[in-house]
Amino acid sequence: MSSPALDRPVLYSYFRSSCSWRVRIALNLKKIDAEIRPINLLKGEQRSEEFLKIQPFGFVPAYIDSKSGQTLIESVSIIEYLDEIHPEYPLLPKNPLERAKVRALVQAVAMDIQPVTNLRILKYVGEEKKGEWAKHFLAEGFKALEKMLEKTAGVYSFGDSITMADLALVPQVYNGVRFGVDMSAFPIISRINSILSELPEFKAAYPTQQIDCPAELR
Amino acid sequence: MSSPALDRPVLYSYFRSSCSWRVRIALNLKKIDAEIRPINLLKGEQRSEEFLKIQPFGFVPAYIDSKSGQTLIESVSIIEYLDEIHPEYPLLPKNPLERAKVRALVQAVAMDIQPVTNLRILKYVGEEKKGEWAKHFLAEGFKALEKMLEKTAGVYSFGDSITMADLALVPQVYNGVRFGVDMSAFPIISRINSILSELPEFKAAYPTQQIDCPAELR
Numbered sequence: 411m412s413s414p415a416l417d418r419p420v421l422y423s424y425f426r427s428s429c430s431w432r433v434r435i436a437l438n439l440k441k442i443d444a445e446i447r448p449i450n451l452l453k454g455e456q457r458s459e460e461f462l463k464i465q466p467f468g469f470v471p472a473y474i475d476s477k478s479g480q481t482l483i484e485s486v487s488i489i490e491y492l493d494e495i496h497p498e499y500p501l502l503p504k505n506p507l508e509r510a511k512v513r514a515l516v517q518a519v520a521m522d523i524q525p526v527t528n529l530r531i532l533k534y535v536g537e538e539k540k541g542e543w544a545k546h547f548l549a550e551g552f553k554a555l556e557k558m559l560e561k562t563a564g565v566y567s568f569g570d571s572i573t574m575a576d577l578a579l580v581p582q583v584y585n586g587v588r589f590g591v592d593m594s595a596f597p598i599i600s601r602i603n604s605i606l607s608e609l610p611e612f613k614a615a616y617p618t619q620q621i622d623c624p625a626e627l628r
Numbered sequence: 629m630s631s632p633a634l635d636r637p638v639l640y641s642y643f644r645s646s647c648s649w650r651v652r653i654a655l656n657l658k659k660i661d662a663e664i665r666p667i668n669l670l671k672g673e674q675r676s677e678e679f680l681k682i683q684p685f686g687f688v689p690a691y692i693d694s695k696s697g698q699t700l701i702e703s704v705s706i707i708e709y710l711d712e713i714h715p716e717y718p719l720l721p722k723n724p725l726e727r728a729k730v731r732a733l734v735q736a737v738a739m740d741i742q743p744v745t746n747l748r749i750l751k752y753v754g755e756e757k758k759g760e761w762a763k764h765f766l767a768e769g770f771k772a773l774e775k776m777l778e779k780t781a782g783v784y785s786f787g788d789s790i791t792m793a794d795l796a797l798v799p800q801v802y803n804g805v806r807f808g809v810d811m812s813a814f815p816i817i818s819r820i821n822s823i824l825s826e827l828p829e830f831k832a833a834y835p836t837q838q839i840d841c842p843a844e845l846r
Contacts, residue, residue, distance in 0.1 A: 466775035467740055480725055483776075484739070487731035494724040506712040507698055513705035520735075521702065522685055525743040534764070546752070557684035558701075 419444040420474040422464065424451045425620035428524055428581030429485035430471040434620075435577045436489045438611035440496040444473075448622030451529060469530075486520050489574055501574045512568045515558055515575035519582045523551030527585065544589040552586060552596045555579075559598040567602055572609075580606050584617070637662040638692040640682065642669045643838035646742055646799035647703035648689040652838075653795045654707045656829035658714040662691075666840030669747060687748075704738050707792055719792045730786045733776060733793035737800045741769035745803065762807040770804060770814045773797075777816040785820055790827075798824050802835070 421437065421444045423430035437444050449455045449470050456468040465472045465483045473488045474481050482488050493501045502509045525531070526547045532540040562568045567575035583603040586593055593600050606612050613619065618628050639655065639662045641648035655662050667673045667688050674686040683690045683701045691706045692699050700706050711719045720727045743749070744765045750758040780786045785793035801821040804811055811818050824830050831837065836846050 462775075466772035467736065467769075468772075469740070475725065478725055482725070482728045482732065484732040484735040486739070487728050487735055490731055491724055491728035494727065506709055507693065507696055507700070509712065510700045510705050510709035513708055514700065514702040517702040517705055517738075518685065521704070521739050521743050522687070525739050526749060531744060534761075543752075551685075554684035554686075557680075 414479050416474060416476040416479060419476040420447055421445070422447050422449050422461070422470050422472040423620070423622075424449050424456075424470045425617040425623040427451065427470045428528075428585055429469065429520075431581040431584075431615055431617070432485045432520075432577045433471045433473065433488050433492075434615035435580070435612055436492050436501065436574075438614050439501070439572065439577075440492055440499045442492065442496065446621055448620075450622065486516060486574075489577060493574070501572070501577070503568070503571075503573070508568070511562055512573045512575050515555070515562065515567050515573075516578045518551070518555050518558060519575075519578035523548065523555070523582055524578075524585075527551075527589075541589065544585075545591055548586050548589055548591045549595075551582075552591065552593070552599060556596045556599055559602070563598050563602060565602075565605065572606075576602065576606055579603060580612060632697050634692060634694040634697060637694040638665055639663070640665050640667050640679070640688050640690040641838070641840075642667050642674075642688045643835040643841040645669065645688045646746075646803055647687065647738075649799040649802075649833055649835070650703045650738075650795045651689045651691065651706050651710075652833035653798070653830055654710050654719065654792075656832050657719070657790065658710055658717045660710065660714065664839055666838075668840065704734060704792075707795060711792070719790070719795070721786070721789075721791070726786070729780055730791045730793050733773070733780065733785050733791075734796045736769070736773050736776060737793075737796035741766065741773070741800055742796075742803075745769075745807075759807065762803075763809055766804050766807055766809045767813075769800075770809065770811070770817060774814045774817055777820070781816050781820060783820075783823065790824075794820070794824055797821060798830060 421433060423446050462468055464481055471485055472481055472483045482491055502512055527544045532544060535543045559567060564570040566572050567579055580603055617623055639651060641664050667679060680686055682699055689703055690699055690701045700709055720730055745762045750762060753761045777785060782788040784790050785797055798821055835841055
């Protein structure tokens with residue numbers, strides 16, 4: 411999907427979508443001023459004919475590159491792209507082995523935790539069972555992630571610099587808390603999340619700071 | 629996890645694991661001779677204390693880099709690593725926008741289709757409902773992937789060169805067929821899968837060609 415060059419990039423986002431949130435943090439860290447176009451997942455706007463042409467799964471985020479007018483989808487792919495075209499604020503180390511370890515942390519969240527506990531899956535699981543389902547897979551996922559972080563964490567998820575892994579971690583912790591997971595069982599995750607949550611680039615990406623966050627949740 | 633330098637890399641793999649399969653194709657395309665160490669998922673070997681130290685989720689694959697002796701996990705991360713250290717057989721285009729589109733195709737499979745239909749999830753869903761569950765999410769996923777491929781496919785998933793997207797596609801189609809999805813509804817996916825399945829590097833990665841494939845399935 412391609413359109414003429416734009417003044418600034420566009421991010422299709424939903425305030426509480428953890429995948430949109432990851433990209434919002436990346437944009438903030440890289441000082442990219444993007445227009446946010448809210449897609450209300452609860453109202454089903456992601457399934458409109460227009461949006462499905464952009465993202466055939468009906469998922470947020472989607473990102474329109476301002477220079478080419480081309481639309482990119484899938485959060486991790488968008489973040490890798492932003493990292494390639496804005497290398498001045500790197501989100502991956504230089505060393506290939508270290509890059510692989512950061513990407514593994516990203517994928518632990520983006521492949522093994524988030525997809526099995528998101529809105530689409532919980533809807534299908536059904537009202538009655540969704541709480542138990544989410545709690546089970548979130549707790550199982552955080553347990554494994556904590557083990558991975560034992561080997562990699564410094565101040566942040568991988569050593570002492572912010573990486574893509576941190577962008578994945580913070581929104582996932584929010585979802586853990588939301589579904590009643592006892593996060594005190596995961597001290598490294600909790601510590602890193604607390605430190606990151608104080609940073610302005612992370613604060614500004616928080617759901618309550620988004621233009622589509624309903625007033626009663628602010 | 630680090631051990632002394634090895635003669636050759638090691639891949640912890642299960643013959644029918646689609647994530648192991650992706651990496652097997654990458655190794656074949658890049659002409660990397662790796663020792664395969666089978667982990668029998670049906671016997672629960674992935675949950676042994678020893679293996680959980682390597683991969684805390686208990687998932688295959690895991691990859692031991694021969695030079696450093698370090699272990700890498702998460703299939704897409706391993707493939708990105710192999711692509712970085714063996715750039716002579718590239719699995720990503722050079723242009724950042726094109727790279728992002730290939731990665732989006734990979735992630736459509738690796739984040740939005742595979743994780744919600746794998747062994748772990750189907751076990752939790754239960755014997756009675758797992759067939760319907762798998763079929764629903766596989767068909768939904770292939771439908772979206774087909775739409776993505778309408779924009780990107782040439783001979784292969786992205787244009788006329790083999791990319792990471794093709795490594796994700798083939799094992800996922802196998803699982804679609806296995807769960808009775810009518811793949812004729814997805815002509816682009818089916819066509820690309822047929823072409824790829826004839827290539828020696830893809831043939832050698834097929835489940836029935838693995839040392840841990842039981843004789844009765846060969």
